[in-house]
Amino acid sequence: MDGDLDSRKRKRTSHACDSCRHRKVRCDGRQPCATCSATGEDCLYGAEAIPKSKSDLILDVVLRSENMLREMAAQMQTVLAPTTPVDPRIASSPLAFFSPPTVDSTHRPVTSPDQISNAILSQFHSSTTESILAWPHFKDFHPLRQNYQGSVFYLESRRSPFKHRSSGSLPYVGKTELDHILQSFEQNVNFWYPTLSRNKSTEVEIQILSNSLDEDMASCLALLVMALGCASEMIRSISSDTIAGLEELEKRHRWQLMSGLYFDLAFKKIYLAQAECTTEAVQCLFFTALFFAFLQRPIQAWSFISAAAVKCRLLLSYPASEAEPQHLECLRRIFWSCYILESDYLAELAALPQTGIADIESSIPLPGEYHTHSCPTTEEHSSLYFLACISMRRLLNRVHDLLYARNNGVASDIYQFPSVVAELDHQLEKWKDLLPPPFQFTEDREPAKSTEAGFLRQRYLTCKSVIYRPYLTWALSLTTRGETVSPAVYEGCKTCLQACCLHAENLHPFPQTIMIDTWICSLSMASVMLIALATARETSLRTCLPANATEIGPHLGKYLAQWMRVPGHGVSPSVMQSIRLIEDASQSLSDIVA
Template identity: 70%
Template sequence: MHGQQTGCSSSSICFRSLEIIMDIGGEPESRKRKRTSHACDACRLRKVRCDGRQPCSTCASAGEECGYGVEAMPKNKSDVILDVALRSESMLQKLSLQLQSIIGSKIPVDIQGVTSPLAFISPATNESNHQLDSPADHISNAILSQFHSSTTESILTWPHLQDFHALRQNYSGSVFHLESLRPPLKHRTAGIVPYASKSEVECILQSFERNINFWYPTLSRATAIMVQQQILSNNLDEDISSCLSILVMALGCASELVHSATVDTIEKSTYSEQRDRWQLISALYFDYAFKRIHLAQAECTTEAVQCLFFTALFFAFLQRPIQAWSFISATASKCRLLLSYHTSEVSTDSIECLRRIFWSCYILESDYLAELSALPQTGIAEIESSIPLPGEYHTHASSVDEENSSLYFLACISMRRLLNRVHELLYARKGGVASDINQFPSVVVELDNQLENWKVLLPLPFQFSMNKEIIPSAEGGFLRQRYLTCKSVIYRPYLTWALSLTARGDSIPPIVSDGCTTCLDACCLHAENLSGFPQTVMVDTWICSLSMASVMLIVLAISREDSLRRCLPFGVVEIGPNISKHLTQWIQIPMQGLSPSVMRSIKLIEDVNSSLRTILDS
């Protein structure tokens, strides 16, 4: 399965081809693909491209009826990708309609009159500067509003944690300020391109394809071959093409560094040698490329957008969230511009590349906004419903890996869209219903239904069970973590409702207790299943540290209440050490300075776990 990888050794570099068997239909790959079978009747008649929506963009703009007849041809494996995309799109469209009907008659909630921890979250000073669009717009486009109330910093302000004075005092500072005061990344005065043999270059590029280009499939095989030829010929110049090639090499080396640091079977001495080697080479490549990134910032081409995007990913690997967000923002803005003004001269591959980078930025920008709610937004979320989902694009040497990568990418996109809707409908500063006990239960039911539908739609290689069982596919494990995050955020209003009831001395109805248990089970299983998934370590360590801190704070708040303590799963005190162990290992992998906010999260988790043990032991 994908995720069981073999690293490049320092002496002889070899690589096993990855084989993923998908039990989804078996027409021969030689059969010519018939995309027209997914076009609507009107587009098929006109012989124009159809995006497969209901209605499609062409019919919607023309005001015509959009209908789909019987399949013209049998479907092969590649067609399954589009099927999943269309089913996911249909699911989200139904969600939009159902939720609009639920909140359509919504009366604004008097926040000051609500007895809930959410009533005390987010400073009122931001209110005058924050104006939301209509709820319908935010549901149609899966937007994550600024100043939402589901960040880790917001949870720390819950009134039910007010007795933990040391926690509030020691961890009340802004994550943004911690990271913004961080010393800048050190660069060498002279850029040096490391020497790499042909086998080493092949290994590095295979690592890039197996990891980065599997999670964010944006680099075409044609470009990857060009990169290999340019590196082997040492034909590097002061141009964007060279900058792109070096960034691909830097990310490939970083992927190998993550692999060598997270595989348990490597001996300590061998691990140390490999780690030092890959760290040095990745740093040298990135240093060389970063000195030329101004070329990408000055141009407006697909290659320039790719350079900015890969720079953002490398800063995410370095656990520098401010710099990563800065380049994600620059990438998204330029990508949006090129998609808005592309001409017929632009190749189909270039357009598809830009669309895939658009969706990658959508995922990453939303991830960062989930924890830094005041970050300025690029506006890509406001137009996401008008951008076609990923289509045909040659990204991998193996057609099976290519199909699985596209399916995985679609799964990540649809999950991020659902997460944004959850945050928007429940926790938006103006309009979120999480604190309204008369409205949120129906919203929670619908959101949970859509989450379960998402899980059912997952292709076989990425399916997972709801327990602590190890999943063969690292991507399946990563998606399970996303699922559990979404589940816990959906049911969190029940937890805050239960805390409010205990504060007043009221009894807890069964429906509230059940919802509270569902939230806590998802939170704790999320923490228990924390593992060194390459994507988590490579891109999400900073975000993961804050998410895990949220889990610990929620558990601590519940542990104080005798009537709610029974909702906690058995062995909850073992969660903190597991989280701390993984984060402490991951923070040291880049070897480019430790992230102060990740370090603070680790310390917070350890302090919370100490308080938790004291409470439960008593």
């Protein structure tokens, strides 16, 4: 060991530090060297005339990194302090909500530097619906326990395998009907996740009309677009919130059948996308994930989101010099779409392996110019909506991580979480205030200006309830011990409950919710009912609930029971379990209030 140290010293004495070289004195090659230690100067080895060996260069990098990490760790171990005020320039920018200012890093006692700049959702966080069901406040509610059949992952992994037709013919569509399907795809799927360019859409139209589908990825992509377009048209009918007649029901069944036929044909070619690493392959994998989300098969949807995200990350890490700008923009948009969806699934299945895209999200440019829609105004609104969803997902990830991370979330620390909650709520309100006019909404039960505004309001209310949940858990722990709840804690608890209940009351047949988010929505609404039930159990907190709290359960059950049968490929057992939890919690809530 001593011989190795002497050998390294002999090697490095020929590479004196900058300070010793300038003074023309002997340098012992250490970091810091004896001379710099005595004088208090920075000891740097960056300007030698003689080039260093690779091992010396690596050592330099390691030493500098260690110093940097020590400094950052010292800063992050400080006690929570108020964050700096938001830069006034932000409010003047109409695009500021694209990437709202993040929470000050001093809020985190111990964390990695990357996790500060990147909005990462920690594994095994404690804010899932299953975590809420494990609260001790439900031990006396036997129906909840009896009807709980197992974890979400257990239920979904044991359901019957996805079956597709072994043989099937391509559905015939004329020019008018084809335009209708592609328009429905553009106005729905490509509005929420604007990843398909108009050029690609034209290519799809030509391929379908000419029936020139081969064993290639272009054909796979065309079939997936058609499958999602037909599904979108079916969802459009369901989201009208009117009682459908016989003719309308027959149309829905036809769209359902056609979407399944197109997807079966596409799925036979998906091995091509799995084997290749191109922009088109990534797009095929992503659209497959969206269709599995429509089928309410979360494990399969997550699997294809992961596959698309990994290849997307790889292609963005090694961009081809001759790559067309539109291909790069397409990849970035798929990256952000995967970031949103992967985070959504991780929010409820906290143990899912992560792809790592959240680790680099701060280094990926936000969506830029990309021709996705025939109408310029719709294209602009789509981009703005997409950016609003990205910024909300980033904020949600920070909320989950700062408050509910497994090892260092502060939700249970009564000395730390109030200032974190205040800052997160401030960021949430800035996001809401800076939304473009088409997507602005009020924090009440008034109908939103558009379905997109209504969907964003749901995201906002979800975020608000999760931010203020630490006050509720604190209040519940106080009442369980027979202690008094302070006015500040009561108000925080009330804010959480109001957001929860408004979130449930404002659930309506938004196309995006029905087509992509039914599984996630069912779990989220089950957590709302569980939280309401836990609150109603405590007499001193019951006044936090709205007067119509007992009406929420039937309202949720009406929609979710209808939506779970939309795919026509079997019912998701975890969605079914969520509906049972909602019904049981609603009945127990009614018994308590009565």
